[in-house]
Amino acid sequence: QGLTPEQMKAATASTNEQSIIQNREATKNWPSYGLDFQETRHSKLKSINAENVGKLGLSWSTSLESRRGVEATPIVINGVMYVTASWSVVHALDARTGKELWRYDPQVPKDYGYKGCCDVVNRGVAVHEGKVYVGAYDGFLHAIDAATGKMLWKVDTIENRAMSYTITGAPRVYKNAVLIGNGGAEFGVRGYITAYNVADGKQKWRWYSVPGDPSKPFEDKSMEAAAKTWDPAGKWWLAGGGGTMWDSMAYDPELDIMYVGTGNGSPWNRDLRSPAGGDNLYLGSVVALKPETGEYVCHHQQTPGDNWDYTSTQHVLLADLTINGQPRKVWLHAPKNGFFYVIDRTNCQFISATPFVETTWAKEYDEKGRPIENPGARAKDKPWETIPSAYGAHNWHPMSFNPDTGLVYLPAQGIPLVQQPVQQWQYNEHRPGSAMSNLGWNLGFLFNTVDPTMKPYGHLSAWDPVAKKEVWRANYVSPWNGGTLTTAGNLVFQGTADGRFIAYNAKTGEPLWQTPVGSGVVAAPSTWELDGEQYVSVAVGWGGVYGQMQRATETAGPGRVYTFKLDGKGTMPPLVQRAPAELVKGVAYKPEDVAPGLGLYVSNCLFCHGVPGVNNGGNIPNLGFTKAEVLKNSPELLLNGAFVEGGMPTFKGKLTEAQVTQIVAFIQGTADAVRPK
Ligand SMILES: O=C(O)c1cc(C(=O)O)c2c(n1)C(=O)C(=O)c1cc(C(=O)O)[nH]c1-2
Numbered sequence: 206q207g208l209t210p211e212q213m214k215a216a217t218a219s220t221n222e223q224s225i226i227q228n229r230e231a232t233k234n235w236p237s238y239g240l241d242f243q244e245t246r247h248s249k250l251k252s253i254n255a256e257n258v259g260k261l262g263l264s265w266s267t268s269l270e271s272r273r274g275v276e277a278t279p280i281v282i283n284g285v286m287y288v289t290a291s292w293s294v295v296h297a298l299d300a301r302t303g304k305e306l307w308r309y310d311p312q313v314p315k316d317y318g319y320k321g322c323c324d325v326v327n328r329g330v331a332v333h334e335g336k337v338y339v340g341a342y343d344g345f346l347h348a349i350d351a352a353t354g355k356m357l358w359k360v361d362t363i364e365n366r367a368m369s370y371t372i373t374g375a376p377r378v379y380k381n382a383v384l385i386g387n388g389g390a391e392f393g394v395r396g397y398i399t400a401y402n403v404a405d406g407k408q409k410w411r412w413y414s415v416p417g418d419p420s421k422p423f424e425d426k427s428m429e430a431a432a433k434t435w436d437p438a439g440k441w442w443l444a445g446g447g448g449t450m451w452d453s454m455a456y457d458p459e460l461d462i463m464y465v466g467t468g469n470g471s472p473w474n475r476d477l478r479s480p481a482g483g484d485n486l487y488l489g490s491v492v493a494l495k496p497e498t499g500e501y502v503c504h505h506q507q508t509p510g511d512n513w514d515y516t517s518t519q520h521v522l523l524a525d526l527t528i529n530g531q532p533r534k535v536w537l538h539a540p541k542n543g544f545f546y547v548i549d550r551t552n553c554q555f556i557s558a559t560p561f562v563e564t565t566w567a568k569e570y571d572e573k574g575r576p577i578e579n580p581g582a583r584a585k586d587k588p589w590e591t592i593p594s595a596y597g598a599h600n601w602h603p604m605s606f607n608p609d610t611g612l613v614y615l616p617a618q619g620i621p622l623v624q625q626p627v628q629q630w631q632y633n634e635h636r637p638g639s640a641m642s643n644l645g646w647n648l649g650f651l652f653n654t655v656d657p658t659m660k661p662y663g664h665l666s667a668w669d670p671v672a673k674k675e676v677w678r679a680n681y682v683s684p685w686n687g688g689t690l691t692t693a694g695n696l697v698f699q700g701t702a703d704g705r706f707i708a709y710n711a712k713t714g715e716p717l718w719q720t721p722v723g724s725g726v727v728a729a730p731s732t733w734e735l736d737g738e739q740y741v742s743v744a745v746g747w748g749g750v751y752g753q754m755q756r757a758t759e760t761a762g763p764g765r766v767y768t769f770k771l772d773g774k775g776t777m778p779p780l781v782q783r784a785p786a787e788l789v790k791g792v793a794y795k796p797e798d799v800a801p802g803l804g805l806y807v808s809n810c811l812f813c814h815g816v817p818g819v820n821n822g823g824n825i826p827n828l829g830f831t832k833a834e835v836l837k838n839s840p841e842l843l844l845n846g847a848f849v850e851g852g853m854p855t856f857k858g859k860l861t862e863a864q865v866t867q868i869v870a871f872i873q874g875t876a877d878a879v880r881p882k
């Protein structure tokens with residue numbers, strides 16, 4: 206029958222800063238996104254270990270009834286699990302059985318879907334003294350009663366609703382405040398992170414990552430300092446500047462400093478954003494703040510003058526290492542730009558930056574911690590293959606650090622992309638050919654105007670941050686593999702793009718156990734103990750920015766949580782095979798519509814639906830494989846908002862019927878062109 210509300214109340218009533226610190230000793234619960242404030246994702250549990258992991262079996266699985274990306278790490282506290290699915294829906298489950306205890310849907314309007322860049326995802330909740338906090342995709346932070354699933358309060362985190370801001374990240378609770386940042390730097394916004402009082406949602410502080418309206422006073426000294434690194438003409442304000450803090454945070458309770466990774470510039474193209482150049486602080490940085498006040502402490506900027514969507518929002522992990530014989534308190538970081546950083550977290554001083562994959566924008570850092578850029582990397586008027594690309598050599602998929610092996614387990618990848626700067630750009634202008642510009646994207650680049658040479662790849666890298674080298678690697682068939690978990694049982698767990706959940710020997714990389722899970726995995730697992738028994742849980746559901754348009758499985762299960770234990774005898778749910786894909790055929794079109802249709806396809810459809818007939822469709826269908834009926838009726842369907850429930854906007858007022866007809870011509874024309882003869 207599952208836990209009663211009283212039992213649930215008891216389970217989470219005492220979860221707070223103190224209990225999260227104490228949990229670190231034995232890590233029986235998984236009370237916070239990255240397990241602990243240090244975000245190590247290293248569990249001390251070891252009843253499941255490299256000797257016996259082969260006996261892992263299903264304890265239970267529960268459908269999340271979700272069709273888009275699932276990026277959440279399951280939080281588990283005293284037998285209650287809180288996990289989120291797409292559209293920011295929160296599920297409370299009985300961790301013993303998987304039975305759903307309550308479900309909370311923040312009712313994100315479905316036509317808000319296109320206001321974010323990268324799928325309607327959510328990375329999970331924070332729990333504090335009987336409350337569950339979720340940042341909903343439409344920018345509201347909700348506090349929910351942990352026992353009943355009833356909303357207690359919600360606050361709007363968006364300071365200007367004319368802008369496309371979202372939330373995808375998991376909140377954290379430091380110093381009795383819920384912290385959350387927003388996404389939106391593809392759309393022309395100014396990044397900020399806000400702290401809200403745990404009890405009533407009252408705003409405690411807000412820290413901006415880039416300077417604001419040049420006609421107004423600076424909010425604080427850090428903004429005054431940052432403004433000196435932007436074009437003095439103040440043009441950045443046209444498109445907000447960017448720097449959104451949409452994912453990582455970490456906290457050192459002893460130093461009483463928190464760390465947050467900042468995002469890319471807005472627009473991406475620095476020549477348009479800050480024509481006079483400059484480092485554009487605090488884009489592409491990790492910033493240290495005082496959690497009580499939001500006061501800036503120090504920062505390290507990884508990508509000065511970002512020009513490639515090189516966000517530094519990726520996982521910030523705190524570790525204590527011995528480097529050159531000295532004990533050092535550091536943060537470890539592997540952002541999109543392909544370098545692995547070890548930085549002194551007491552003062553933000555640079556220790557090392559080492560490429561963990563091929564990087565062509567810069568090959569090394571100088572002693573002060575500044576990249577030595579390849580002179581060609583800021584192509585001014587020609588196509589440039591960005592390696593790593595905007596998809597990141599490592600994206601938000603969490604890594605983990607095992608102090609026993611000294612290794613960081615890092616999902617690394619390469620996804621090909623060529624960028625070409627545009628000479629003409631105006632804020633929020635619909636310019637056919639300019640990616641997603643009719644839906645509010647402001648990038649200042651064209652893509653793949655010539656074919657990239659790189660082939661996509663993905664692997665799990667076991668990285669030694671002290672020796673600055675990879676110790677072992679597991680190769681995958683696809684990029685975009687899941688986050689990792691490591692344990693004192695000498696194990697690493699990871700789900701994969703091709704729909705498997707795998708356990709490796711943490712020291713050697715030998716695969717020890719695996720199971721198919723019915724969908725590509727992007728989220729990271731968690732592990733926990735209940736009544737003396739260890740469990741491993743993973744939330745599955747293919748998606749995210751790459752997973753919207755591409756996939757590496759032919760199964761398409763719904764979002765689902767799996768929980769495993771030794772000798773688990775549960776029956777795995779049946780794999781759901783996808784219907785075979787067939788290129789669309791027989792829709793009449795005028796050949797002269799194909800070329801204008803291409804421009805409109807790029808400015809309206811590309812980053813969700815991919816290239817027709819070339820990409821295979823992820824959790825959003827590829828239109829080269831759609832049904833002829835749908836394509837034929839597109840002018841009517843699109844303008845009437847027929848797909849709004851699926852997260853697509855209505856194109857009424859955005860496109861004319863004649864323009865939709867041109868897009869259809871491009872789709873059918875491309876399908877015909879790529880059809881094997
Ligand atoms: O600039 C931003 O504000 C922003 C936000 C997000 C997001 O909130 O998910 C992503 C990105 N950028 C981004 O660049 C990116 O590669 C990305 C991948 C994903 C994902 O969930 O798969 N989100 C985001």
Ligand SMILES: [Ca+2]
Nearest residue numbers: 390391469516
């Ligand atoms: Ca971005």
